Amino acid sequence: MLFKVFPENALEILYDVLAPYPLVGPQAKGKDREDKDIFVFDYINSFAELRLDFPTTIHSVKKFLLPSRENLCTFNLFDGDWEKYVDFNIYKPHVFFGLHPCDINALNKLDKVLTGPVYPDPFYSSKRKNMFIIGVNCNPQSWCFCKSMGADTVYSGFDMFLTDLGDKYFVEILSATAYDILTQLPIADPSEADHRRFIELMDERNRNFVCQVDSSDLTKILDLEFQSPVWQEWGDRCMSCGSCASVCPTCYCYGVKEYVDLDLTTATKQRQLYSCNLIDFAMVAGGHNFRPDSPSRLKYRYYHKHRGFQEAYEEALCVGCGRCGQACLADITVPDVIDSVRRQKVPK
Amino acid sequence: MKRLDFVDVLSADRSSARESDLNNFEYSYKAEITSVYRLTDTEKLYQIRIVDKVQRHHFAFRPGQFVMLELPGIGEGPFSISSSPSRHGDLELCVRAVGNLTNFLSRVARGTVVGISGPFGTSFPVEEMENSDVLLIAGGLGIVPLRAPLFCVLENRSRYNQVDIIYGARNPSEMLFTYQYQMWRQFDINLEIIVDQADATWQGPVGLITEVLKKRIKTAGNDLSSNTYAIVCGPPVMFHFVCDMLINARLPMQKIFVSLERRMHCGRGKCCRCNIGATYTCLSGPVFDYWSVLNMKEAI
Secondary structure: OEEEEEEHHHHHHHHHHHOOOOEEEEEEEEEOOOOOEEEEEEEOOOHHHOOOOOOOOOOOOHHHHOOOEEEEEEEEEEOOEEEEEOOOOOOOOEEEEEEOHHHHHHHHHHHHHHOOOOOOOHHHHHHHHOEEEEEEOOOOOOOOOOOOOOOOOOOOOOOEEEEEOOOEEEEEEOOHHHHHHHOOOOOEOOOHHHHHHHHHHHHHHHHOOOOOOOOOOHHHHHHHOOOOHHHHHHHHHOOOOOHHHHHOOOOOOEEEEEEEOOOOOEEEEEEEEOOOOOOOOOEOOOOOEOOOOHHHHHHHHHHHHHHHHHHHHOOOOOOOOOHHHHHOOOOOOHHHHHHHHHHOOOOO | OOOOOOOOOOOOOOOOOOHHHHHOOOOOEEEEEEEEEEOOOOEEEEEEEEOOHHHHHHOOOOOOOEEEEEEOOOEEEEEEOOOOHHHOOEEEEEEEOOOHHHHHHOOOOOOOEEEEEEEEOOOOOOOOOOOOEEEEEEEHHHHHHHHHHHHHHHHOHHHOOOEEEEEEEOOHHHOOOHHHHHHHHHOOOEEEEEEOOOOOOOOOOEOOHHHHHHHHHHHOOOOOOOOEEEEEEOOHHHHHHHHHHHHHOOOOHHHEEEEOOOOOOOOOOOOOOOEEOOEEOOOOOOEEEHHHHHOOOOOO
16 A cells, blocks of 8 residues: 655645535534534535544435435336337436545445345446545544444555645555545655554554443344343334434445336336335245244344344444444434343343 | 446455346336136236246246246235246246235236346245155145245256145135146145135135144154255144154155245345345245254244
């Protein structure tokens, strides 16, 4: 990997070089009840809007790759016959400016399922391939457990990665495109002092991770505790609203529906992101539901993310961003649930 | 389709380079419903022929696999292929009218053009079963996915030893494929049928499918450990009782195959709707050996 530094004020030059492309980044939109800024990923129109100091966002950038609703195809209907038209909804190359390591790791996890080798999803792949990603280091929040999930640092899946050293940016360069762009900035090789400063900052960041999950032997423990009463307790609290899946950067489940337009000459096939916590997720025609109660659905969610995916890809389908716990109406958090399964005790 | 240049941040090993794979994702064959055969009040057998001659000829599937059938604007769903693999793209699907799509399907006229994609999923290892006894055990609609391997046996009868079909139906009016029973028997297949509730015309046994199976196991000396394969398909409760009996008769787990039912929205290992844990029924199934089933929580 190549490392460079550039002065703090050159960040705006980087923005200007990339501004001709559709550019998505963190920006403040509104205030929460404690009068703190709420951050979202959205299109940035001026450098002032870009807030690389953001703590976290409500949603990840998943919505740009897996929109909550997406048309898979349209049909022209004739008398007893039809024509199918497929549009992968490819859009212009986008710049994603300011993704935290957890969100880049989340994309890497989605890639494992959605870009192949079995039935690669062209709707996702085409958008994914058109991303130029600039990562940025974060300040851990009290609910972040990414370190426990091994997602606090990122090694691939981005073009360049920035760390604020105070008066300059330390940049890791992973693609030729990124290098070409950086040549338009006053870049320099990092000095010995820059190295030291970077390592000190990383040490300090590491110390700031307070929330932890013990995921050792978790696949076995989940299997052993499949009938544990803790699932019933959590299930009773869960409202089956699906907020967790909505904000999760790694949830990709969906449902497909087809609609006929009112004039009966065209039809649309649409997919909608879904949640395994919704009541009809595993229902088959005729009404049989393989997971009819909320404990079984909540349990399935944990089994998919922390056991099944682990078994298939040797990593959990969770980056520890903690968004699900923040969004949950019943204050169900991943660290609490996993801890309760280990200890057979649900916190009040 | 509009094409844009990709920036391509994905490393080569992460992105599937095969454009054909990507372009075929939403592809469906046009297929015509050439005839509809009413089996019972709720089930119909649809003869579905892929319209394009070349596509029809090249359509190859293995027994136990399924297709996604699409009615534009109405919906799409997974259906077991219940015709012989040797018939390629001349498919037979047996469908119970139970939901939106299937109720609509039950009303369409002959000649309607539907979309077919697939075939998807795993299959019964019929070649591996050669030179063995074969037990086909079906409850209710479970006979549908068993019909494809049954055809493989019928067409290659000399390669299989004793073949039994044990079929349990709720009542005689719900029995499927009645018009073929005589043919099956003429192929030297032992067909035993049992119903839960008899009606005035029913002459055969009444009771649970396990009673017939018990008799069959007894004639084998309570030992199926050598040279027997079993294929089981039916409602979840049936799996437990039937598979337990087979295990007790020392039939090895890896010689018991089941076909599981789940709701699928894509058939391609993406939508997660058919997941058992993180096992996709559409990719790793629908046909599983019993050892795999035991290793999945809540599979049956």
